[in-house]
Amino acid sequence: MTAARLRAAIAVLALAGIAVTAYLVYARYTGTRLACTTGGCETVQHSKYAKLAGIPVAVLGLAAYVAVLLSSLSARVEAAAIGAAIALAGLAFAVYLIVIQVAVIDAICQWCLASDGILFLLALVCAERLRRLSKTATERQA
Amino acid sequence: MRALVNNRLALFGAVGVVAVGIAVALIVVSVVGSGDKKQSAPTVPTATARGTTVPAKVPGAAAAAGLFRGIPQRLNQLGNASAPVTMIEFADLQCPFCRDYTLNALPAIVKEYVRPGKVKLVFGGISFIGPDSETALRAVYAAGLQNRLWNFADLLYRNQGEENSGWVTDGLLRAVGRSIPGLDVDAMMAARQSEEVDAAIAAMRQQAQNAQVDSTPTFFAGKTGGTLQQVAVNALTPEAFRPTLDALTK
Secondary structure, eight states: HHHHHHHHHHHHHHHHHHHHHHHHHHHHHOOOOOOOSSOOHHHTTTTTGEETEEEEEHHHHHHHHHHHHHHHHSSSSSHHHHHHHHHHHHHHHHHHHHHHHHIIIIIHHHHHHHHHHHHHHHHHHHHHHHHHHHHHHHHHHO | OOHHHHHHHHHHHHHHHHHHHHHHHHHHHHHHHHHHHOOOOOSOOETTSSEEESSSSSHHHHHHHHHTTTEEEEHHHHHOOOOOEEEEEEHHHTHHHHIIIIIHHHHHHIIIITTSSSSSEEEEEOSSSSSSHHHHHHHHHHHHHHTHHHHHHHHHHHTOOOSSSSOOOHHHHHHHTTTSTTOHHHHHHHHHHHHHHHHHHHHHHHHHTTTTTOSSSEEEETTSSSOOOEOSSSSSSHHHHHHHHHHHOO
């Protein structure tokens, strides 16, 4: 996959993440009931783990996806590094939230799982992009 | 940054350190923020406004969590939303017979009919015994806004006090809330006077009046979406409910 395609893949995944998290943010602030087949979305979204220092986790997720999307607009290795760091951090936090859903809240939010899946792919693609760009930079220096 | 870009190993290391640092910070904030700010030691009693004491958590938390684990809840409903049979219990949280039903019959009903998806239960909370009934009911419906009504009601029954003795204190309600994993206790306490809770209580009161309910517990069951018929029970045991539920679910 070319560098341009990797950036396009990151942009598409980030846009998908933005769509999911924007829906969660919209539902939270308008009081709209979430479309949910697991029956656990509302439970998770209203639990005490749905906020971080008073900020809804969905808002933080939305901000993270926007940041990764912006990083894909630049061809610089620094942008790739920032995008990869955000995606990997998001993935690690997502794993923690899955554990909380299963072991503590006892409810599963399908929208959160959708976002987790997107984050997993995003982390892989961002890491690959960083690997390739850094390799090119190193070769150029040599 | 330029030096990092020119050194692949250092670059990957820096990205990894930053990612781990952000993730750890987020997790720490989440863990600290989800703890109860008003009570850090779970076993230390806390003074209530009435001068009595309640523990930071209440007995029965594990049993209640186990009973409802994995079963969908939505406001005052328990079980699969498309279950073919619905049973509603009109109950007052101060009523000792409602407590007996919850502790003696409900676990078997949940296990045999609700968990397999055959029956969904509706908690028809009403208040007619006294002020504590209304106080408890508001808290229970507020927990229902977080889909934890059944856990909350179960724990209140397990820790039921003498009728109209003022046993439903804010301290007890917080302790019950703290005993339910994931429940946002502050949000629950704040939601007790919300329009949603007002509407839920008013709707159930109207439903009880329409059904001419004059005592608790009173049960109605039937095919979901159809007319529910009163369930005549001579005891608050699982055996008393099985004939009706078996006939409806066969």
